[in-house]
Amino acid sequence: MTDRRPRRPAGPRRSTPLRERLRGPWRIAVAEASMRPAIEDGDWLLIDPSVDRWPRRGSIVVFREPEGDALAVKRVAAGPGDRVPFADGFLELAEDEAWLLSDASPEETVAAGFGEPVDSRRYGPVPLELLVGRAWFRYAPIRRMGRLGERRTRAS
Amino acid sequence: MSRLTRWLAPSTTARAHCDLPCGVYDPEQARIEAESVYRIIDKYNASSDDVYRTRAIAIKEKQAELVKHHLDVLWHDYFKPEHLEKVPNLHELFWSATKQVSKVKASTDIADAKKLLELIDEVDAAWKATGGEEKTRVAGRPS
Numbered sequence: 153m154t155d156r157r158p159r160r161p162a163g164p165r166r167s168t169p170l171r172e173r174l175r176g177p178w179r180i181a182v183a184e185a186s187m188r189p190a191i192e193d194g195d196w197l198l199i200d201p202s203v204d205r206w207p208r209r210g211s212i213v214v215f216r217e218p219e220g221d222a223l224a225v226k227r228v229a230a231g232p233g234d235r236v237p238f239a240d241g242f243l244e245l246a247e248d249e250a251w252l253l254s255d256a257s258p259e260e261t262v263a264a265g266f267g268e269p270v271d272s273r274r275y276g277p278v279p280l281e282l283l284v285g286r287a288w289f290r291y292a293p294i295r296r297m298g299r300l301g302e303r304r305t306r307a308s
Numbered sequence: 309m310s311r312l313t314r315w316l317a318p319s320t321t322a323r324a325h326c327d328l329p330c331g332v333y334d335p336e337q338a339r340i341e342a343e344s345v346y347r348i349i350d351k352y353n354a355s356s357d358d359v360y361r362t363r364a365i366a367i368k369e370k371q372a373e374l375v376k377h378h379l380d381v382l383w384h385d386y387f388k389p390e391h392l393e394k395v396p397n398l399h400e401l402f403w404s405a406t407k408q409v410s411k412v413k414a415s416t417d418i419a420d421a422k423k424l425l426e427l428i429d430e431v432d433a434a435w436k437a438t439g440g441e442e443k444t445r446v447a448g449r450p451s
C-alpha cells in the first residue's frame with residue numbers, strides 16, 4: 153500500500169439488518185486453491201456473519217462475487233477510500249468498496265492443478281452489500297486447526 | 309463419513325476461485341470453421357439462386373463468428389506472456405487474424421477467406437513453436 157493509514161475498519165456500516173446477518177452462514181467449506189498456502193482446498197472455516205463493515209486489511213472475508221453471485225473467499229487487500237495501483241495509475245475505492253485478492257500467484261494455482269486466480273483484478277472493487285462475513289477460524293482438518301491470521305497484502 | 313463429521317460438515321461452500329480451463333487447445337478448431345467460410349463463399353459465387361445466396365451469407369456470418377471465438381480463446385487462454393519470446397509478433401498476429409474475420413464477414417471475395425486461412429496457419433505455427441501440440445492435446449496429437 154502506498155498510504156500509511158492504520159489498518160482499522162473503515163467505511164459505512166452494512167444495511168443488512170443484524171437479524172438477517174445472523175442467519176449465517178457460520179461455517180463454510182472451501183473449494184479451489186487461490187488462497188493457498190493460508191487456506192487449502194477442502195478446509196472448513198468458521199465465519200462471523202455479524203461483521204457490520206469491511207474488516208481491516210489482511211482479513212479473510214466471505215462474499216458474493218460481483219460476477220455470477222457465487223460465494224467466494226479472498227483477502228482484503230485494500231478497504232474503503234484506499235488507493236489501489238491499477239493499470240498504469242491508481243484506482244480510488246469508494247466508501248463502501250474493498251479490493252479483494254487471492255493469496256496464491258497464478259503460478260501456484262496452476263501448479264496446484266487449477267487455472268489463474270479470479271479476484272478483484274478480474275471483477276474490480278467489491279461493494280459492501282456483497283459482504284457475507286469474516287472467516288476467522290479453521291476447524292478442519294484437525295492438524296491445521298486454528299485461528300486465521302491477518303496478513304499484509306500487496307494491493308496489486 | 310461418521311455421524312460426528314457429518315454433523316460438523318459445513319453445508320455451504322465458498323470458492324477460493326480460480327479459473328478452471330480444460331487445458332485443451334488447438335488452432336484446428338478455428339481452421340475448420342474458417343474452411344467452412346471459404347467453401348461457403350465459393351458456393352455463393354457459383355450460385356445464381358437468390359435464396360441460396362442469402363442463406364449462404366447468413367451461414368457464413370455464423371461460422372465466421374465461431375472462428376473469431378476460437379481465435380480469442382487461444383489468444384486469452386492458451387498463450388501466456390512467456391510465449392512472446394518465441395513468437396514476438398503474437399499480438400499483432402491475433403489482431404490481424406481477428407480483423408481478417410471481420411473482413412471476411414463483410415466480403416464475398418474468396419481471396420479474403422484464403423488470407424484468413426493463411427493467418428490461422430500462422431497461429432498454428434505459433435502454437436506448435438510454443439509446444440502446444442505436446443502440451444495441450446491429450447496424449448499428444450494423433451498423427
